[in-house]
Amino acid sequence: MRYTIEEIRQMPEGQTFDCKSIHIEPKALANTIVAMANADGGMIAVGISDKTRRIEGVNQDKAHLNEILRTPFDFCVPTISVTTEFMPCQDSEGNDNHILIIHVPASPRLHANQADEVFWRVGDKSRKLLFEERLQLMYDKGERYYEDSPAYDATIEDIDMDAVKAYMKRIGYGKSPMEYLQENKGFLTYKDDVPQVSTACILLFGKRPQNFFPRARVRFIKYYGTEEKVGRDMNVIKDVTFEGRILDQIQKTIDYLETQVKEHSYLGEDGLFKTDREYPKFVIQEMTVNSVCHRDYSIKGTEIQIKMFDDRLVFETPGKLPGIVRTDNIRHTHFSRNPKIAEYLKAYDYVKEFGEGVDRMCRELSAIGTKEPQYHLVAFIMKASVWANLLEEGQEKTISDQKRPESDQISDRISDQIKMILELIKEKPQISRSEISHKMGLHESSVKRRLKMMVDKGIIQRIGSDKGGYWQIK
Template structure:
């Protein structure tokens, strides 16, 4: 997007925009470029005073301008590949001049200045990172991997060699288990003749991984309703934790989630049985695998949490999106925070093709009429939300089709035409009963339709929301009024 001079002059400085005078010291400018490149990228307008917002321009100082142009090469390590753009203007002296726009891309690499200082853009400031913050940024950008770091106090005795051998057999490796661990992926290295066992080794092959990584586990929490409540209103009905090696966690979690997903099989058209599910099987597995495979294991204070509500599943995974992955490119961009763990899971067919999973999830969800997963970062937790295809038990109501115990607008609007037809027929049947007996009680209506009272209330609420049915008078002593049958779902 090309901005006007007026827009640039009045644009507030922030995470992705800054103004700099033409007199800026190149080393100081490098700090801003480095901070933006390490974070979300941004744009720097050179020639507009950051203090007074006067339009100074750049044409009057060609020598200093050349120094500024060399800043990404001379003062950034490694070089930041910026793009420059020139916008004509009238400067504060009334002369024709130019403003230079430096477009700084979000970089997949970690950048420092000549003094080996690393900066990160926070709001309108460039903040110097501590050693621990710098290390975490290196993990995020894939310049170093936490999974390769030595596990404190772990020894060879903590490795289950039978699990290593089982994996070797699966990938066709013919040497000994120790040769595999030391010669291939650096699972075991030596320092001063002392074995160093990596985090990946413990997480994949450890006898008791939670001894070293207590929160490297998956916790499943199921709630009544659509919101998380606390205190006296706490609505948790299931709370289960899965531990062990990563492969064990994935298998146990996926198996358990399958017991929690609602599905209904019924005889469809042409005498073929059809099964409707809240969530496709692939989506369940892929979300669990992604959480275990891509979580930031250097964050030790919390576990992966999977929260199930009546209308959605929320996967809360410690760690930001890794590397160059962003919420707007996650569907087609692959970057693994833990490549050794990802490769291991691929051998067990939990990772099909690198980078294919999210796109396939989106396609499968679209096929059943639900939107693609939504991602948002809260502090250091990445939350991925998968919305349910609201399907519950269907009840045959005497040859008039089926009525769902949950009436879902998105389901009817985006579902298959057959589902729409059956829903219309079922609703027509209920409306006909009410029209014949406006004072009918909900319990009697439920009995006549073959539904539960709760399901009947839900259906009636749906009809009222559509404007097809209104309640006249109180719950006791009032009556129903059908407003008409000319409607569409």
């Protein structure tokens, strides 16, 4: 993705971005490069002050610039294969200048600085690892890049180039789809002139990914009660599987889960509609994305399973917690088992910022009085349990009689039909009575009466004509 100088100046430092003064010592810069290579990779802008964001440029000190360019080779062990580019700019003194952009790849190897210290990127900091953490990271580096391994028997014909084009448009890449696949992320490589299509390429852009990875899918199972029963006592009431490319799986899974989450809608004392949910929307999305993004795709015997009980959701994902992530540090520690898949999902806004999702999820659950997710490993399956915000009868009360006259009162309990009409209007303000009738299975005359009641009560209003107008929720 191409950025302007001003966009880089405004970019917050974080897991995958840092800016450094031209005066930084190569030994200090090496720590940042090592930390990014050991984690998710990233971009470093040299020539912009990290404290004041003043554009210094790099042209004025050629000798020091050469030392900086040699940092990945002279101060990183083993050498890190960065790529560099010079962006023209005007420095703070008004002179024509350049800033140096260093692109650091996420590396399958463990890297250290010259003093044999290993660093790890945590948010906007480069943290030195303890011996035990370093050892664990060294072990996990061996499994990390299964996404780069060739998908057996896959050819270029198995790639949906329209899906590649859609992603290129998303990230602002201007070349052809084939050039993107060959020049970026190792999606398409060659061995003895034979194309090698990577696992990540098939999972993200494949026409039929399940032809190569049959269990790379999500299965949703809903149970009656709070326990999973089998045999004569089997209590499964829904069993749905979602396949396709990773983006399709995530979208379908989240959309379906939303239909299964219980809600209670009511009018608050401020006269506005309020909705209490079993699970916050962000929690549903984050848990689904984490499962699909961080699963171990080398485990081929099972799929991701999401199990819904009366009191909790359980996300069962093949693979243990990756890297140095542990149950006691998961809230603030990040490691991508599949960094290319994670970067792809970030472009589609499913990953906001590496490492922030679990913390935000815990805060949202705490805000509704629900405990943090619980993680435990059973064999090779990581199970994450999210507890429901149990909604009690009578919770959905509206304004009291003392505060509003009788003529303005709305029933204490908004009917499921009225709530569904409101949701349909939110999704499509131009929706017609016949469309609402079809989607809800109600006679059109019943829909007409309910719409009239909602207009009379000031809940909605019609803007424009019956044919060309639209509904507005007041």
